Amino acid sequence: MSDNEVLIIFGTETGNAEALADDAKGFAKDYGLEGNVVDMEDITVEEISESKLLLICVSTWGEGDQPTNAEDLYETACESEDGCMEGVNFAVLALGDTDYEFFCESGKEWDNLIEQKGGTRINDRIDCDVDYEDDDECEEWIKTTLEKFSNL
Ligand SMILES: Cc1cc2nc3c(=O)[nH]c(=O)nc-3n(C[C@H](O)[C@H](O)[C@H](O)COP(=O)(O)O)c2cc1C
Numbered sequence: 001m002s003d004n005e006v007l008i009i010f011g012t013e014t015g016n017a018e019a020l021a022d023d024a025k026g027f028a029k030d031y032g033l034e035g036n037v038v039d040m041e042d043i044t045v046e047e048i049s050e051s052k053l054l055l056i057c058v059s060t061w062g063e064g065d066q067p068t069n070a071e072d073l074y075e076t077a078c079e080s081e082d083g084c085m086e087g088v089n090f091a092v093l094a095l096g097d098t099d100y101e102f103f104c105e106s107g108k109e110w111d112n113l114i115e116q117k118g119g120t121r122i123n124d125r126i127d128c129d130v131d132y133e134d135d136d137e138c139e140e141w142i143k144t145t146l147e148k149f150s151n152l
Pocket of ligand 1: 011012015016018058059060062064067095098101103104
């Protein structure tokens with residue numbers, strides 16, 4: 001893992017979070033960073049804990065549930081040792097729908113958990129509603145986050 005690598009993990013059911021993770025990888029080059037996009041199903045908590053720069057893109061399903069591909073990882077992360085995320089600088093992009101009672105709940109869970117395990121939040125979480133593509137807010141957030149990563 002190089003110093004300028006941003007690990008970008010995504011949890012998704014229908015691909016929106018993955019598409020945003022890919023966008024982030026595309027923008028990363030502009031900040032001298034190298035994006036590494038990985039499905040939450042294909043990574044371990046240990047690998048995440050070894051990252052220096054971590055971007056989490058995750059949607060919420062069911063009634064405030066993690067997407068299927070994020071469930072096992074989230075459960076394992078909850079059971080991981082306190083302090084295991086020390087040295088991990090992170091930010092969370094949450095996708096959801098305000099029509100649901102538990103808006104962006106899984107993103108909120110990841111945001112709390114990584115901090116609780118010792119990670120350092122470098123940008124406040126963004127909670128995106130279904131119309132997130134209608135303006136530039138989400139894209140701007142990704143760019144601001146990458147800039148903050150590049151300045152660490
Ligand atoms: C059956 C279903 C359940 C959903 N449940 C929630 C929910 O509990 N909370 C929320 O904020 N969004 C909920 N959503 C909205 C999705 O999170 C949103 O559409 C998101 O953009 C999907 O991203 P993805 O393609 O990465 O999975 C739900 C959507 C569907 C179709």
